Amino acid sequence: MNIRHIHPLTLGVLFGTFFARLSTFFVMPFFAIYLATLGFSASVIGTVFAISALSGLFMSFFGGTLSDRYGRKQLMLIGIVLNALTFSGFALVTELFWFYIFSVLMGVSRSFLEPASRALISDTTQPDQRVIVYNVRYFLINIAAAIGPLLAVVLSLTGAKSAFFVVTGVYVMYGLVISTLFRKYPFEEGDGVKVRPRLTETFRVLQQDKTFRFVIIGMIFAIIGYSQFNATLPQFIAFHDGFSDGSRLFAYLLTVNAITVLVVQYPIMRFGMRVSPIKSLFFGVATLSSGLLLIGFATETWILFVAMVIFTVGEVLMFTMTDVLTDELAPAHLRGTYFGAMGLTALGQTIGPVIGGVLLDGFDNAALPVFGSLAVLTACGAFFFTGALKERKASLALTEEKVG
Template sequence: MTANLRQIHPLSWTIIIGTIFGRMATSMSIPFLSIYLIGRLGATPLESGVVVAVSSLIGVFASFYGGYISDVIGRKKVLFISIFGWALVFVGFALADRIWLFFIINALNGLCRAMFEPTSRALLADITPQESKLLVFNLRYAAINLGVVAGPILGLQMGSSHSGGAFYIAGLVYFCYGAVLVFQFLGHKHIGGVSGESRDPLTLTEALRVTGKDRTFVYVLIGMIFCVLGYGHFSSTLAQYMELSPHFTDGAKWFGYMLSLNAVVVLTVQYPLVRFAGRFSPMVPLIAGNLCVACSLLMFGLFPYLWTMMLGVVVFTIGEVLMFTMTDVLVDRIASPELRGTYFGMFGFNNLGNVLAPLLGGFLLNGFGANHAIPIFAVIALTTAFGLPFLLLARKHLPEGKE
């Protein structure tokens, strides 16, 4: 472990540490966006769902291009454009006062995230030795959740469900994150440009064709769309349900505690779960995680009590860890080095689940009402489980050398 930590590149540490502060700033505001729109601007659950969904919708289509273009023009340029654009987006959130403005700004939020995320993961893969990649990707995942431990609590203290102050802080954090990256790249000018392997890159159409013909990758991608669909209900449908349900008072506060519990459980169980899951094919944790998330969503509907909701969060989080800790390593193993950014970008299509989650959840909440939780959460649990057949097919087709 110590030897692997010493092998981690300084730029990797910058991305990992920057992820902590970036996710802390983001989780102070974005998880409360649907509640903010309903309470502050009088949006309906469906209108709120559309605004939340547009970020992921843009991300679905922009992620592939963001990863692909980083293979063509270099990681560094894409990182700079996206992270400083992100800083401006959060300032826009703070200044917006109309639902349609939030729709546009959240679309830009999705665009920046879709460019930055696959490019940063591809850069981590580029500069990390093979034997340290699982460690680095899991440190990044832990960093995400470390930021989310404190972010929602800080957001509650700042009144993020009815105030836009947290958006200014998020904008400042991302600007500082970008400035640190600029400074560090000055000392590592040979990193982040176009590699020698990419001097004659595939066209966008050819890159789509190559990834589309990779049967194992396609099965993993489709299965993960349904996994992410279930995961996306946590920050969209569940947030609105907690705010609107007659079973809970001060739902926004309790939802903030649920977000923090989610992050604490991730940090607690991630290391032992990853060690245990490492004994199996990478597909086994994905399958088990899908089942856990589906079961937890059903629990939210069947047992509308605070203690059972918290227990559901624990089950949900175990599923989340099982689903997401191995995906970056799996994609890196499937991808060829010269198309690494393209594969990571193509994998961004799993965010189609995040597009559908708030739309499906808003539709169900409008149709059944928040006082009828069982049919709402039964439907979303069932749609999450639709990913199982595709994950089983991916396991069947995964070459032995990739395990």
């Protein structure tokens, strides 16, 4: 695919996402450890992560639909401004109440920015090129994940307040660039379909689209497992007697995660296109839960690295095809609504860190009871992806019948 064929707005989203995530990886992978240094317990830290996801979960009912009603530009810029405010706030506060407030803002900003930017990619990209562009986006995010934590270690930014201000500055620049691009390159949203969906459109979609509903429930279980990566795992490593210099070890694990993504993404993308996106999600959640289970047996550092590779393969199997599947299921005039509704999977991010924190406290950081329990819970998602596959086949068969 020639870069000249990519719409300038899509390029703006791709590179803006890359630099925003790069700077965010200076901060968020170490955020749980940073909160621990302020004296908060594992359970309390879990609630800080959870409240961000909970606010995002609530706004998922409206954020994507608002972008369908009022435009991608407005929602993206609001999301970018809220992100800038959030990270500058994190740098300035030390009391738990304010961490909760800014965590709420983070969830709201994500619910505005993410569905609007992904719908914008669909609006400005030809259908036969969307799979590639969505995977380029995922690829760039993982390059950011590969080098962001290491840069933070090299620049001594892990846990530093200045890192939060770096993120703020990047979001300000992102907002300026995307605003300029919108003015210079106007376009027709939703393939020019002029429909203003109701704010309650997400509820109707969930009621009528059974395939999409099964996918969302399955992804909730999958993300319960995936959320342990940034919330439970760093705390487990930091306070486990068998591992020294937890921050540095976790930074290396993040790098292994990102490098593995870069290595396996293309063949897994081809696999997902061949077997269908829903099957890719099924195999993904099964592999992800296997990686979590292996962490439970991690008595030595090398086992953690092997577990991280397995965990990452599961992650790629799921996340390379999530946007593709959402775009495939969504009518053109409801792209924002569908991408926004996918944010309901934040329920997994809401309860996952809490469950992980409670397990860490309850089992006194014992590896197998904690990660074995999380592996079983995550694997439940496979049942719902099976249901989604059956519904999708039935829906396609009915469509073929009507056409015939």
